[in-house]
Amino acid sequence: MFKRLVIRPNSYYDSIALMRLTQTVRNIDKMVAAQVGMATELNKDAVREMGFVGEELKAATANDLIVALVAETEDALDKGEQVIKENLERPTRQEPGTKEPKAYATLSEAAAMDGAGIAAISVPGEYAARETRAALANGLHVFLFSDNVSLEDEVALKKLGQENGLFVMGPDCGTAVVGGLGLGFANKVRPGKIGIVAASGTGMQQVMTIIDMLGEGISEAIGTGGRDLSMEVGGITSKMGLAVLERDPNTAVKVLISKPPHPDVRESLIKMLDEGTKPAVVCFMGEDIKEADKRRSGKVLYAGDLEEAAILAYQSAGGDSKGRLYSDDELSEMVKAIVARGDSRGYFRGLYGGGTLCQETMTLLSRMGIDVYSNIAWDRRLLLEDPEESRGNACIDMGDDYFTQGKPHPMLEPGMRVPRYLAEAGRKDVGILLFDVILGYGCHSDPAGIMAEAVKEARRIRKDMGQGLVQIAVIVGTMRDPQGLEEQEAILRDAGAIVLSSNRAAGDLVAGLIKAQGGKKPCLR
Amino acid sequence: MLTVKNWPPKGGVINVGGGVFAEAMKEQGAEVYEVKWQPPAHGKVELIDILDKLQGRDDIDEANQKAIERFSSAKPVLIDIGIAREVVPGFDDRMLLHAGPPITWDKMSGPLRGAVIGAILYEGWADSPEEAEEIASKGDIQYSPCHEHSAVGPMAGVVSPRMPVFILENTTHGNRSYCTLNEGLGKVLRYGAYSDEVLDRLRWMETVLAPIVKEAIELSGGIDLTSMIAQALHMGDEVHNRNRAGTSLLIRALVPYLIQVDYPQADIKRCLEFINSNDHFFLNLSMPAVKAMLEAAHGVPKSSIVTIMARNGTEFGIKVSGLGNQWFTGPAQIVKGLYFPGRSEEDGNPDIGDSAITETSGVGGFAMADAIPIVQFVGGTPEDAIRFSEKMYSITTTESKHFNIPILNFRGTPTGIDIRKVVETGILPQINTGIAHKDPGVGQVGAGLVNPPWECFEKAIVAFGKKYANGS
Numbered sequence: 001m002f003k004r005l006v007i008r009p010n011s012y013y014d015s016i017a018l019m020r021l022t023q024t025v026r027n028i029d030k031m032v033a034a035q036v037g038m039a040t041e042l043n044k045d046a047v048r049e050m051g052f053v054g055e056e057l058k059a060a061t062a063n064d065l066i067v068a069l070v071a072e073t074e075d076a077l078d079k080g081e082q083v084i085k086e087n088l089e090r091p092t093r094q095e096p097g098t099k100e101p102k103a104y105a106t107l108s109e110a111a112a113m114d115g116a117g118i119a120a121i122s123v124p125g126e127y128a129a130r131e132t133r134a135a136l137a138n139g140l141h142v143f144l145f146s147d148n149v150s151l152e153d154e155v156a157l158k159k160l161g162q163e164n165g166l167f168v169m170g171p172d173c174g175t176a177v178v179g180g181l182g183l184g185f186a187n188k189v190r191p192g193k194i195g196i197v198a199a200s201g202t203g204m205q206q207v208m209t210i211i212d213m214l215g216e217g218i219s220e221a222i223g224t225g226g227r228d229l230s231m232e233v234g235g236i237t238s239k240m241g242l243a244v245l246e247r248d249p250n251t252a253v254k255v256l257i258s259k260p261p262h263p264d265v266r267e268s269l270i271k272m273l274d275e276g277t278k279p280a281v282v283c284f285m286g287e288d289i290k291e292a293d294k295r296r297s298g299k300v301l302y303a304g305d306l307e308e309a310a311i312l313a314y315q316s317a318g319g320d321s322k323g324r325l326y327s328d329d330e331l332s333e334m335v336k337a338i339v340a341r342g343d344s345r346g347y348f349r350g351l352y353g354g355g356t357l358c359q360e361t362m363t364l365l366s367r368m369g370i371d372v373y374s375n376i377a378w379d380r381r382l383l384l385e386d387p388e389e390s391r392g393n394a395c396i397d398m399g400d401d402y403f404t405q406g407k408p409h410p411m412l413e414p415g416m417r418v419p420r421y422l423a424e425a426g427r428k429d430v431g432i433l434l435f436d437v438i439l440g441y442g443c444h445s446d447p448a449g450i451m452a453e454a455v456k457e458a459r460r461i462r463k464d465m466g467q468g469l470v471q472i473a474v475i476v477g478t479m480r481d482p483q484g485l486e487e488q489e490a491i492l493r494d495a496g497a498i499v500l501s502s503n504r505a506a507g508d509l510v511a512g513l514i515k516a517q518g519g520k521k522p523c524l525r
Numbered sequence: 526m527l528t529v530k531n532w533p534p535k536g537g538v539i540n541v542g543g544g545v546f547a548e549a550m551k552e553q554g555a556e557v558y559e560v561k562w563q564p565p566a567h568g569k570v571e572l573i574d575i576l577d578k579l580q581g582r583d584d585i586d587e588a589n590q591k592a593i594e595r596f597s598s599a600k601p602v603l604i605d606i607g608i609a610r611e612v613v614p615g616f617d618d619r620m621l622l623h624a625g626p627p628i629t630w631d632k633m634s635g636p637l638r639g640a641v642i643g644a645i646l647y648e649g650w651a652d653s654p655e656e657a658e659e660i661a662s663k664g665d666i667q668y669s670p671c672h673e674h675s676a677v678g679p680m681a682g683v684v685s686p687r688m689p690v691f692i693l694e695n696t697t698h699g700n701r702s703y704c705t706l707n708e709g710l711g712k713v714l715r716y717g718a719y720s721d722e723v724l725d726r727l728r729w730m731e732t733v734l735a736p737i738v739k740e741a742i743e744l745s746g747g748i749d750l751t752s753m754i755a756q757a758l759h760m761g762d763e764v765h766n767r768n769r770a771g772t773s774l775l776i777r778a779l780v781p782y783l784i785q786v787d788y789p790q791a792d793i794k795r796c797l798e799f800i801n802s803n804d805h806f807f808l809n810l811s812m813p814a815v816k817a818m819l820e821a822a823h824g825v826p827k828s829s830i831v832t833i834m835a836r837n838g839t840e841f842g843i844k845v846s847g848l849g850n851q852w853f854t855g856p857a858q859i860v861k862g863l864y865f866p867g868r869s870e871e872d873g874n875p876d877i878g879d880s881a882i883t884e885t886s887g888v889g890g891f892a893m894a895d896a897i898p899i900v901q902f903v904g905g906t907p908e909d910a911i912r913f914s915e916k917m918y919s920i921t922t923t924e925s926k927h928f929n930i931p932i933l934n935f936r937g938t939p940t941g942i943d944i945r946k947v948v949e950t951g952i953l954p955q956i957n958t959g960i961a962h963k964d965p966g967v968g969q970v971g972a973g974l975v976n977p978p979w980e981c982f983e984k985a986i987v988a989f990g991k992k993y994a995n996g997s
Binding site: 010012014015016017038040061062063102103104105106107109110111113115116117118119120121122123124127130131135137139140141145146162164165166167178179180181182183184186188220239240243244412441442482 | 527528529530531532533534535536537538539540541542543544545546549550552553555556558559560561562563564565567568569573577581916919920949950951952979
């Protein structure tokens with residue numbers, strides 16, 4: 001085994017670029033392990049785990065780049081270093097005469113140009129609060145993608161923003177559409193009458209894309225970050241967002257999406273919506289709709305899932321009274337056809353990039369009496385002991401911290417799921433595989449292409465085993481997304497996957513297939 | 526309660542962090558202001574805490590404005606030449622001045638040792654290099670930084686009592702600055718050479734060159750150096766690594782008076798040939814000129830502006846206006862650049878000389894966009910030269926009132942290095958410099974670019990925080 005450690009002092013690169021690069025280097029032939037990252041304590045630990053030690057490593061700071069490579073041959077190490085060099089040095093080389101876009105050293109320096117109204121911040125969490133403060137001090141709204149910001153900081157920042165009439169969307173805010181511009185991971189949706197406030201990025205994307213599919217569009221979509229409706233934060237951003245939508249002349253219907261809020265916060269939000277002049281749709285994911293709520297002012301409609309939220313909003317905005325995206329008949333036909341082929345015998349395994357979609361599937365199945373194990377289960381009995389090891393019917397959130405420590409998020413790098421996907425495919429007791437494919441700006445440029453290869457490989461594996469397999473893809477996107485919805489769907493269908501554009505429908509299909517097997521319940525511990 | 530300003534936000538988006546998102550927004554046609562973000566203060570929590578207490582402070586900003594005002598209103602004029610021992614403040618009989626922060630013989634690098642040996646021989650304190658070395662190491666010579674005597678010296682920067690020095694006066698504030706006359710290229714004392722050829726030249730400079738030029742300066746009634754530097758910058762100099770234009774302008778200013786001095790024609794001719802053959806003659810005037818300006822800006826309480834950057838070949842040291850006479854030092858760095866044929870980085874001595882005073886004042890490497898002809902020293906393109914200068918605006922307080930950059934739409938050069946900005950951005954000042962051979966007596970082996978070590982700024986911000994974090 002050959003090893004190499006290179007530390008480049010004072011060479012900062014953003015973590016997304018480095019994680020992608022790490023992935024590329026790991027794929028080099030004969031490369032055993034690779035880590036390209038800034039010398040944060042976390043990354044240094046990862047490098048130590050690869051067996052590297054020394055004073056140089058110890059002394060390296062967050063501004064120093066570490067390259068740690070382990071390979072079977074010296075050549076692979078050289079190749080790795082070369083790939084890294086090419087990749088990192090490419091942007092700084094340019095032909096004479098070409099103008100490089102101006103880069104600013106600090107947020108305040110950029111703000112002094114007086115050209116911007118909002119800052120999109122995606123720096124490592126420990127620095128995010130400081131950058132947010134600088135943005136607010138410069139009178140900028142903030143879209144805060146970074147996670148790992150303390151709750152204490154979140155409360156302080158949101159209060160500071162509120163005092164100054166400025167939004168703090170986030171931390172951990174994946175998506176927003178502001179004045180027609182998509183921030184973070186954002187689908188290209190048509191402009192329209194529906195405004196969204198959402199505590200979940202993929203939840204927002206699912207609702208936006210279905211609304212788009214139905215023919216309506218989005219006025220504004222305001223992300224809040226997952227903790228906004230906690231007792232501590234008190235829904236500061238959500239309330240500001242709803243107030244903006246209430247006043248916005250382009251918005252006819254307000255949509256609010258979140259995990260179940262703290263009861264006090266829930267009450268004040270519902271009161272606010274009830275007192276508003278516009279119809280509203282709320283979807284508190286995983287919460288059972290309360291009878292008491294249904295009897296209130298009637299301005300607020302309650303949706304049990306994301307697809308329903310999109311449909312109710314569409315109808316409230318004057319759309320025809322369409323039913324679900326896929327009718328019950330359509331879905332039961334699909335179930336019948338699959339069962340007749342005998343492909344679906346075995347457990348269901350879902351490998352998600354979107355955490356909210358993962359959660360939604362678990363909720364849907366549990367409502368139908370099917371227990372689903374997960375690495376993010378709220379029910380302790382269903383929590384997987386080891387996220388690497390599925391059991392029974394299981395849904396894995398591959399975007400969870402456990403899987404993304406020093407690795408790219410599956411929305412950026414859908415291929416990180418492939419080894420796990422193929423491992424599941426190789427298990428005799430598994431019959432149904434499900435994964436999501438998320439399109440939009442900021443996401444991978446060809447997620448379907450990557451997953452289609454995995455689908456084909458899984459089919460090959462199953463053929464060798466002499467067993468069938470159902471592979472279902474949930475695709476979240478629009479026709480105008482840079483990846484192209486139809487193109488991406490076609491790639492997956494050609495590979496042999498069943499493609500659905502609603503996660504709810506996928507849940508229904510999976511439930512139908514499990515029930516058709518006799519509703520086999522996993523044995524609980 | 527729930528009022529929201531500027532919504533939906535007008536204008537573009539500032540992107541801080543992931544380039545993926547900047548690209549995605551640009552793809553949608555948005556105006557994106559990209560911040561090339563890196564962890565502030567090298568990610569050191571204790572430094573970030575200090576920074577947070579020092580930023581957005583009106584009192585510090587005002588102090589910096591005051592320091593800048595003193596700097597900008599200073600008017601350095603070449604008024605005379607004198608003998609170091611007689612005119613430089615605080616000079617003693619057995620004292621040698623040197624470049625950079627304080628240093629002892631045992632820590633001196635090759636070129637500085639060579640220059641010390643040469644100066645001892647020149648002064649006649651020893652008859653042989655061996656004897657000179659013994660004297661130098663025994664402690665009966667007092668070594669003192671030029672900067673502590675209002676003087677500056679390029680490379681080794683050694684000034685001995687007998688040496689003639691230019692005298693400059695800041696006619697606004699009355700302070701003076703001093704610098705030796707430049708000896709030319711090749712085997713010279715400032716690169717640590719001490720052969721007979723070097724010593725003979727020094728003696729000729731003392732006895733012929735200095736008196737003749739002194740008389741010409743007197744006849745001229747004084748030469749305004751601010752405007753001469755400003756003109757040189759427009760002629761391709763950055764007055765640190767390129768001084769061809771400045772030297773030419775000086776000759777133009779001197780000649781009408783040189784022809785009037787009462788000395789033999791042959792001596793005057795030789796003086797002119799000497800100055801004319803040395804593109805760097807003007808360096809020993811650009812340096813003390815900006816030194817006089819920066820010294821006027823030093824000592825403003827609460828000012829976080831750097832007033833000295835200097836290297837002794839072993840250590841790099843800086844001083845900060847509001848932090849009195851304390852040096853903040855770190856190891857001198859190896860210069861990256863173009864080495865003369867047959868030379869390589871292995872021959873190079875770590876960074877040396879007081880000439881980084883030019884960068885401290887916003888010229889030199891900071892005015893690289895003025896000196897596109899020499900960007901090839903570092904294998905760069907004209908675009909690189911522009912970028913070097915542009916980058917320095919991120920760590921400076923203002924733009925120069927006197928010195929500007931035509932290609933940047935006559936923008937003033939980046940002026941007033943703020944230690945807070947250096948620590949925040951991690952961007953270190955860019956210095957153009959010559960490279961000395963690591964062994965005494967060999968001379969220059971190349972030229973290139975170098976940065977101060979980060980430690981200088983880290984130590985300075987800690988000291989600044991200690992003194993001013995609580996607004997005292």
